[in-house]
Amino acid sequence: MAAVALTPGQSEALSELREIVRINEGRVRIEDVRDPQQEDLSLAVDMAIDCRGETTAESSVPLEDWEPVTVLVPPRFPFEHPEVTLPHRRFAGLPHVMWADAICLYLAANDWDPGRRMHGFVGQLLTWFEEVARGTITGPEVPWHAPLTGPRTGEYLMIRTDLPESLENDSALWLALAVVQSIGGGRHDVRRWLRGRDEANEIRAWHDRRFSEGDFDVRGMIFLAPAVALPEPVGFAYPRSREELLTALAGQGLAQRDYRELREFTRDFNGGIWDGYDPAPDLLLLGSPAPDRYAIPSRIAHVAAWALDLGEDLDEVGWLTVFDQRPRITTRRDTTRPAQWLVGKRVLVLGCGALGAPTAEFCVRAGAAETYVIDDAEVRPGVLVRQPYTFEDIGRNKATALAERLSVINPDALVLPMPFDAIDLITGEPPMSEVDLVIDATANRSVASALEWARWTAEGRQPPLLSMMVGHDCERAAATLALPGASGAGVDILRRLGITASTDADLHDVLDDFFPAQPRGAPFQPEPGCSDPTYVGSAADLAAFAGQLLNDGLAILTSAEKAHDTAFPRRWASVARTSTAGAAGVARQRLSWPNDQVRLDPVLRYQMRVDPAALASMRREVDLMADRRGLHVETGGMLLGQIDQASRVVWITDADGPPPGSEASAEGLKLDPTAARGWARRRRRLTRGMVAYIGAWHTHPDYLALPSPKDREAMDEMASDGMPVLLMILGGGSGRLSRWVAGNELPDMHLQLFFPDPEDGRDAPVLP
The missing domain is CATH 3.40.50.720 (NAD(P)-binding Rossmann-like Domain)
Structure with a gap:
């Protein structure tokens, strides 16, 4: 097959490699260049890295004098990073080595800096060999990648439930069962983990009960899959062939007899549930621990899913894509938010x-x-x-x-x-x-x-x-x-x-x-028939x-x-x-x-909410009156706020002293309602009607906070103009008022609404 023309990026990469060879004084050399045979394939450049005299007693692996590598330059270079493969498997097991014959220099796509191009790539490759020679090569600082698996079946497995404690605490090789739900569209969800076959019988009873009650959906059918927890980390990749995989599992202690017996049990179990339907998926779940340096709070750091139903005669292993969402090992992307x-x-x-x-x-x-x-x-x-x-x-x-x-x-x-x-x-x-x-x-x-x-x-x-x-x-x-x-x-x-x-x-x-x-002008109504x-x-x-x-x-x-x-x-x-x-x-x-002081009108069942600022204003007025005429002289003034008859709430937002024309004496306080409303008009305008005149307050310096007949008569007169009004009395029985002025405690408070007299043709509120 004839070679295809290099892309502009590949041509530039090759020129850069030749320039790197020239300026690196023999540290690297180009052995061969193999042009891509198809438009979507990489340019292959066989190179050699000079490692003469680099091997020491601390080296991770003894190095040859000239270490061969193949640099694969993708067609979209520099927007896609090159890859490195090896013609041998001597570096298998080293950090960053995948499939035993490939070096992964970039843990994520964003680790590659397109601006540094081939100079940055070769520099990173040389650093990797230097660290191998010194014995200082380390893996990534986070568990960034599960062990790689080979060809995919196109189906995927979702794991959303943690292992039970009995399995989490067992560090040896163990065999268990996973209850898997077939969702449809090639998706399967692990719903539960079972320690043994006895627990599986509970699942069968649940399934039979579900079927008898009519709650049955083929898309939601369940099946069992054997699960093997390996005692040692797998490394960067699982073996590619069935024979290599079975040999590797046996090397970690999996007895073939135990494995066969568990598979036979799951096949019989699944056959009973899926009788009359297509065969249940035949899966094997493989769990591996993380390397010691990874602080993963689970016995199983990574789970792989092997599709067994591709046929026992096939040498190549088929794998499902696994999405591991176990709460124990998953950190939500919105954490700390x-x-x-x-x-x-x-x-x-x-x-x-x-x-x-x-x-x-x-x-x-x-x-x-x-x-x-x-x-x-x-x-x-x-x-x-x-x-x-x-x-x-x-x-x-x-x-x-x-x-x-x-x-x-x-x-x-x-x-x-x-x-x-x-x-x-x-x-x-x-x-x-x-x-x-x-x-x-x-x-x-x-x-x-x-x-x-x-x-x-x-x-x-x-x-x-x-x-x-x-x-x-x-x-x-x-x-x-x-x-x-x-x-x-x-x-x-x-x-x-x-x-x-x-x-x-x-x-x-x-x-x-x-x-x-x-009120704003014409309301915005976007279409005919839009009533709001x-x-x-x-x-x-x-x-x-x-x-x-x-x-x-x-x-x-x-x-x-x-x-x-x-x-x-x-x-x-x-x-x-x-x-x-x-x-x-x-x-x-x-x-x-801060919260308001809350009281209840016991008759009309309105909630009264007194702003702390209003109480502070009243206290100042009482203190001033005490300085001028003594604490035994009543004082009071206007209450400003709002009365909401829908939510049955009265807000007392502010309190003023007596308006002009008011009379205060030891026998009582008299307010002119017309003057009071006029006095509060500016406040109402500034607050767009949220703070207006709503009533009056006064003190009973020597008596309990209860309305007298004169108080009731005065409030009825104030409500005669058709608006409800509030009466608030601050009582001073047993010296309570004087202690409030001194800042020690709240006074007795009586709050009561007075509505227009229904005999005057106005309706009083109906109690709920």
């Missing part, structure tokens, strides 16, 4: 849209044991722009379609669709306390309010709640995280973020995006924001678990911006707030 928090967790994702769907996928890939996805909407054509559905999914329920796709990522993980309204789950049974994390990606105000209400009214454990949202033009995103023990949930923390943004110049863009002062106004944003935008917000939330959860500190904040928010929006502030910000 925030997503590690999700391993083994149960996660509930509310909303399967542009944020929820990628977030659910991130959870499954991170190793969540159970992921529940809930959404009652169907897939529409327009959402394919940014939501991970296909044309075939149009008209299907989002939760169902998403769960089907995510279920194939990890067969050991449960992905369960819930194709109904999230509010039904929040307000019904079973409680959300059964999961480890709730993620609200609905961006739905009703869902957020239901969550806020459910978190403070439900009894028992409350999992962390991570709520996500994006701005109207997808330039910004925000997330809130309520840790267990937080005084509020998503609505609470988002409101807190907005209030903070109203006085922080670095967050003004967030205030304008998520809390606009005026939406936002502009691409799949890339939403996936990026979903990943950032999830990562930040998981990082906080990880820190909280490590802190073991009651002072660790329980309410958090994260803000993320695109590069174009970053000019308005830093790309990412994380904020936290």
Whole structure:
């Protein structure tokens, strides 16, 4: 066969080799050049390395005066590195020697530097021979490669379960059984390891029961494969022929009789299960330990799978590709990253849209044991722009379609669709306390309010709640995280973020995006029939924001678990911006707030949340009044905050002193409600309505914190303009108020809502 023309890269490599011979003063020489016989073959250059006088008492292997090597230059040189073969097997067993006749100079593709070309390659080859001569040749510092196997069958074996302790602790040669599931498409999964034949009978009973119950799928059929654990490392490669392999196994102590008996047992077992179907795969698993220098925490470092059913008369051994994913020896690629928090967790994702769907996928890939996805909407054509559905999914329920796709990522993980309204789950049974994390990606105000209400009214454990949202033009995103023990949930923390943004110049863009002062113009409705106004944003935008917000939330959860500190904040928010929006502030910000003081209106069943800053303002006012007129004179003022009748929460965000026109005396305090509301108007405008006048507070210096008839009469009058108002009394019985002013303890607190009188034509709230 005539030689083919060299590629430009091969021609350059040959020129470089000749130049290296010239400048290396006889250290290397070219013996022969054999052009490739086909276009996809390598250029073969036979060379000799001068090793005269190099062999010493410490040499790994005695070297000849001139050591022959063949350099194979691939057609794509320098973008593909050359290889080195040997015309002998004297170096078998040395580090970096594979198949006993090839030297592996590069452990990975990125070890090869194309810029150094043949000069770098020859330099590395000479270094290898020098280290052999000195006896200092070492293998890679990590277990980078399993022993090489020969021709592949095209099938593969997945190992996802660790060896039992009894086998891990047995360092001698042993024979065992692997329970393998035939998945189909040439794939087989090791599901369990058995010490002996008695355990195999349990597997047979399980299979028979499964068959009788109708839970039977040919693609999921099981079979047994004998497994041999070798006591010594194999080296860089298994023998190529059947005869050499059997001889090598016998050399490690495998008795042919034991091997034959185990094979006969597995064949009989598999024949009984696969009766009436094609024969079960006939495999032999070979496990080898790692060299001593490798710290692999398993008796078996590498597993190879020999396909025995190619025929006993064939000399060549057929091997399956093995993907070894045993937890004991596998290091996840996301280790040390925030997503590690999700391993083994149960996660509930509310909303399967542009944020929820990628977030659910991130959870499954991170190793969540159970992921529940809930959404009652169907897939529409327009959402394919940014939501991970296909044309075939149009008209299907989002939760169902998403769960089907995510279920194939990890067969050991449960992905369960819930194709109904999230509010039904929040307000019904079973409680959300059964999961480890709730993620609200609905961006739905009703869902957020239901969550806020459910978190403070439900009894028992409350999992962390991570709520996500994006701005109207997808330039910004925000997330809130309520840790267990937080005084509020998503609505609470988002409101807190907005209030903070109203006085922080670095967050003004967030205030304008998520809390606009005026309603935006025409809503964005992308297609006819889209009933809900939406936002502009691409799949890339939403996936990026979903990943950032999830990562930040998981990082906080990880820190909280490590802190073991009651002072660790329980309410958090994260803000993320695109590069174009970053000019308005830093790309990412994380904020936290201490818990509010929480009290309950015992009559109307509203939860009252008193900001520590509001209490501090009241304390200052009480202290000032005590300095001016004595501690026995009542004082008080306005309460600023918000009343949310949907989640039945009242926020007391700030407290001012008495507005103009107020009267304070030892007998009581009288406020003018009209003056009070006018006094708070600027605060309401700055906070976009989140901090407004909601009621009044005053002290009972010498009495318990209980409303007097005058207090009730005053509050009824304040509510007469149609707005509910809050009364807060700080009591001083038994010197409690004076101790609070001294900084020793909190005062008695009474908080009560007063609604307009229904006899005036206005409805009072109905108790739940």
